[in-house]
Amino acid sequence: MSGRRPIVLVAVSAFALSACSSVPDAPPPTLTSAPVSTSAPARKKIDYTKPGTKLKIGEKALVPFTTDSSPVGAVGITVTRIDRGTEAEVAKMNLGDDLAGLVPFYVQYTVSNETGDDFSAAHVIGVSGLLKDGSEGWMSLPVDAPKCHSDSTLDFTAKGAAYGGCEMELVFPGATVTGAKYDDNSFAWLAKGTDYREHPIVWQP
Numbered sequence: 001m002s003g004r005r006p007i008v009l010v011a012v013s014a015f016a017l018s019a020c021s022s023v024p025d026a027p028p029p030t031l032t033s034a035p036v037s038t039s040a041p042a043r044k045k046i047d048y049t050k051p052g053t054k055l056k057i058g059e060k061a062l063v064p065f066t067t068d069s070s071p072v073g074a075v076g077i078t079v080t081r082i083d084r085g086t087e088a089e090v091a092k093m094n095l096g097d098d099l100a101g102l103v104p105f106y107v108q109y110t111v112s113n114e115t116g117d118d119f120s121a122a123h124v125i126g127v128s129g130l131l132k133d134g135s136e137g138w139m140s141l142p143v144d145a146p147k148c149h150s151d152s153t154l155d156f157t158a159k160g161a162a163y164g165g166c167e168m169e170l171v172f173p174g175a176t177v178t179g180a181k182y183d184d185n186s187f188a189w190l191a192k193g194t195d196y197r198e199h200p201i202v203w204q205p
Contacts, residue, residue, distance in 0.1 A: 079107060
């Protein structure tokens with residue numbers, strides 16, 4: 001249904017008859033309409049997670065997100081668990097001889113649509129694993145493997161919709177990935193105070 005208000009037609013006519021005289025013709029009809037607002041309602045301010053925030057595994061961060069067809073909104077990122085893999089799993093992925101002998105850790109997380117914007121066909125980037133001392137692993141890779149799979153986002157269009165994501169962190173034998181970080185700053189110019197590159201959001205047990 002159109003958002004326009006109905007146009008009101010106001011016709012003013014007066015005819016007075018008497019035995020001796022008549023009044024002038026009535027003025028022509030006047031077309032009037034109420035003003036129509038063309039501005040969309042203002043979006044409520046979103047309380048994004050501050051850069052440098054420390055979270056526990058299982059806690060949600062709220063970060064800005066948008067696509068070419070949507071306004072800047074918000075998604076929630078929750079690191080749910082970190083699973084250790086084996087060197088044999090890396091070998092089966094055929095990633096090259098340079099990665100032989102490295103141990104994979106799978107950072108599992110969920111992404112939720114917090115503002116109900118159309119985020120279909122778009123994935124969050126910027127999640128990676130961290131060692132116990134807070135340093136990075138040797139390499140972080142998005143992969144599609146039995147233990148590290150990211151769901152489709154074609155239906156990521158309604159508030160509350162969610163998908164599962166995974167990032168593989170490769171480390172040298174003996175090292176252990178215990179946490180994760182989010183350090184994407186792609187939308188910092190749209191949402192002031194959300195530059196996570198220098199001060200990532202961090203998850204640790």
